[in-house]
Amino acid sequence: MSEANILRSAIKAGELKAVDVSKSYGASHFTKEVVSACSFTIERGKLTVMIGPSGCGKSTLIRLLAGFEKPTTGTITLDGEPVTGPARDRLVLFQETALFPWMTTYDNILYGPRARGEVTQETLKLAEFLLTKVGLQDFRKKYPTQLSGGMQRRAELARAMINNPRIMILDEPFRGLDAMTKELMWEYYSALYEENRRTNFFVTTDIDEAIFLADRLLIMSNIPTKVRAVFEIDLPRPRRLADLIESDRSNQIKMEALSILHGEAMKSFSRGSKAAADFVDAYSKRMAKT
């Protein structure tokens, strides 16, 4: 059986459910609510994208889903079992790379299996397959600092996939990349998803990225964040950037989503200092037009 089939057959895509989860920090009169009564489902085998103005509490939500922090109220379950802490079935790709700088690419990828003592012949073959899959076969001995931004992201994808998580969580992973590499990574990542159909939860502030990747789009409100709107993106797969630009359906979704997003972004601006009012001014002019 080729490694690709081993990988595909081993995948047990999970379903992550959040039921009116909320999170606040601090104590006494200094509390600050970041997530309030937020409920949503990340369906099995679907690529769900969450979009919201930057600083609206998305990263806090990711830390709750990954189990690094506990919600103040509400529950999070993966395939029915409650999420108690970080585990291999929910792996996170952070905004900045978390490749271990002191390990070569190969050691980074094999970290998970080695940590759990599950290194078999098959794992090594899988590692080889993943290395070639992400195009880093002749960069195995390099250290992360010697790789470009795009390569680091792909190495991290390989490091996560070898642990075969039931759900992959990505927090604006392509944010630091330049626009061109970013677009290439979109196509690369969505092809990877289409091949394995693992449950993916992708967070971003870029509307084009969201529409290109998503089966289902969650639009989040301003801080304290909750689900403001849900869009089913019924664009055909496999998705190509060229057809995204032409298709009227995707542009129509984009305009609808943008109008809600601007509404939310405006709320976060209007509460700031005088200078923020000018941002609102710029937005209101645009809203008047579209």
Next chain:
Amino acid sequence: MSAMVAAAPPLTRPTRGAIVIDDVVKIYDPDGAAVMAVDHCSLEIEAGEICMIVGPSGCGKTTLLNAIAGFHEITSGRILLDGEVLCSSEKPKADPGSDRIVVFQNGALFPWKTNLDNVAFGPLMQGQLNKSDALEKARGMMADAGLAGVEHNFPGEVSSGMRRRVEIVRALMNDPKVLLLDEPYRALDSLTKSVMHEALLEIYYKNKVTIFFITHDLEEAIFLGHKVAIMTTRPCKPKKILEVDIPHPRDYSVLTSKHFRELMEETNEAVHEEALKAFAAGEKEG
């Protein structure tokens, strides 16, 4: 931001700030191995035009900018500003001056000066204005660009979007002929970026300065530019020049217009090709 865009006077092109890049070559020799960064590049930018330079990372776009600004030498060829020779094979290094001001990628506002002192820095240094006049003018320009209220904060205390605008205002305080922008909005998230684009156009319509703008983002290039030069991967030279015939003043609705999408398709192919070449060559991030 106070003047409504629609009411802005019809756009007249200024007579200064025309740049001619004539057959420029630049060869680096990091520890001996001669690397050609710019390969016989020729490009003409009219006075008051927004010229966008698009190319994959590490392809030598910044080298061109550094040559115009006078930070680096060129190996051969000429660069002219309004007909005067900035640099040529005889005088390989142009001398920096306040007629060509650079806005850097990671920003270069002096973190130890308040935003107001930063903006007033240029005229103060050149002794054009005394302290109180300079601060007065700076306060006016900052208010004009929607930055009233953050004069006495330090750059580290305001958002990155706002820092960008303070830096552009600092440049415009010296009434330059050319603004050289090196991927100024790269680190911003796309919602803030869309606001920055409008703010830049707003300032451009009021100050009529030539803009030499380096970016990776094709959409940003076509939305802002009169002219878009798509560069090859290293060594860089213009591969395709696109005249963007969308009338100014522009605003965000342009993005969803049919004509804009046609322009995107036309250039997307060329840009994609270069990106793949750079991607395959495993170029370390520029």
Next chain:
Amino acid sequence: MTARRKIRLDSVYWRGAISIVVFLVLWQIGSMSKIWIKWEAFEWLRDLLVAFGVKPIYLPWIGAVPAPTEVVAAWAGVLGDPGYWQSWYMSFFRVAAGFFAAMLIGIPFGLLLAVSRPAFGMGFPVFEMLRPIPPLAWVPASILFWPTQEMSIAFVTFLGAFFTIVINVVGGARAIDVRYFQAARSMGSSQSDIFWRIILPGTLPSIVVGSAVGMGITWEVVVAAEMISGGGSQIGGTSGGGLGFFIWNSYVGGSYEQIVVGMISIGIAGFISSELLRSLGKRVTPWLRLR
């Protein structure tokens, strides 16, 4: 190597050499001032010195220092004497003993403070209270406490390096980004995994920096301890040997040239040991080198 580049490198080398030669020449002239200051051409200089209330027998400060030629002559003389090399060995031995003890105890202690919150809560404030006390202030207490003079010197050198190493290790370990722990934990690492494969390698660069600075301080302390215990002050018992004592002995014996010989020898010894440490540090952290 293009020609332009080669000249660049040479000129940096030449400029360095010229500046050292000029320094030596000035030093030579200054030290010989005992002779030329008496010539009538420098009559004005003598009046000037008198005006400043300085006896015009030589230039102030530099005049008292032996000239480079005298130092070289003294050094040639000393090279044959086994006592000189013996003091090199003694000093190196003491530095090595104090330094490795500081590494053996300091690194685990630093990691313990960084890893366990209660240990940090209890240990760090006491550590911070003792740290400002200069190591040499411990000499009398150390001589009181330890039976032999050798052990008391080793203890003080140990202290010198210990505080620096611990501070760097604690700082390095606590500066490791929380993302690495989260990533490791979600891939199923146990606590010992996290210690050996995240905390330790993550702290390695700070350990290297801490040890380099610590090495410098051990040399400072050894020299002083040898001087003080070697009769540098009334505390002194028998001669402890070592370069510090060699210098003090030369001073007491009145041969000032040997003082400078001793000083340069210690300078070279210190330089060699920190170079050794730096190359070891590079080999231990390959990922830093390939920035």
Next chain:
Amino acid sequence: MSGEPGETRLAESIVDIRGRKRDGHVQGINLTLYRLLQWSRSPRPYLMLIGFALFLGFWYLSVEVWKLPRFREMPGITDVIKEWLSPNPTYGLSLYTEEYYQHIGVSVWRVTQAFFLATVLGVPFGLFLGWSKKFKEYVFPVFETLRPIPILAWVPLAIVMFIASESAVIYLTFLASFFATALNTMLGVESIDESYVRAANCLGASKSQVFRHVIVPGALPFIFTGLQISIGVSWFSLVAAEMVSGQYGLGYVINTSYTMVRYPTIVIGMITLGAVGYVTSAMVRLVGDYLMQWRTRELALGGQ
């Protein structure tokens, strides 16, 4: 082991989404009050007390109660405290005696002179080392050959050079500080991002204006790191110098109280040295924070 999520997140979320300060100073005071509240409720102060209790307890038990070998000869904690606090101490040195403050005064005055001299000479020297390549190429090699020589190896030569032992002590303390200050100032200048200098050139600043408005403020953080090290190092070499050739000062006190078998005074001298050293370096840090307002505010924003 992960960072305290609550506190740093809170500092971020209190400050507006785009990093803008919410409503100025009122926020600052509440924040520090709040941090104090958090600190008192967390286990940290109690652990600290346990730590000190263990250390002092061990000292007391080992010397005075269990009388362990080697520890027996050491001065016990009770003798030290009794000596330190008694109006007429057996060995003439306590909080009430005038001589105690004389020694402190002499030591502090010597460190201040040396530190001031090292700063006035070291900072400009470091700035020029970092600013002009040629100057560095000529001067730095000599600087680097002298630096590895341990400061205390200079003691005999200093005594020979400076007939008066007072100036010998000052010279030694100065030397230690000078190397630390000059080196860190140079590193500071070299750490300044190239684009600041270029931006200043673009804006028409002349070479000297760039030096004043970019190089000096830009190097300030490193300069103060250097000054912190320098004050520490100056105490380090002052003690040794005073031990070998001083008539007054804390180093001299520690040294003579050993030879005159006044053991508790040794410990008093050590503790005083530690305290005075701590206070002087804290002062350097305060001056640094004051001069670098922009850094302190930036760090506060980041929740430090």
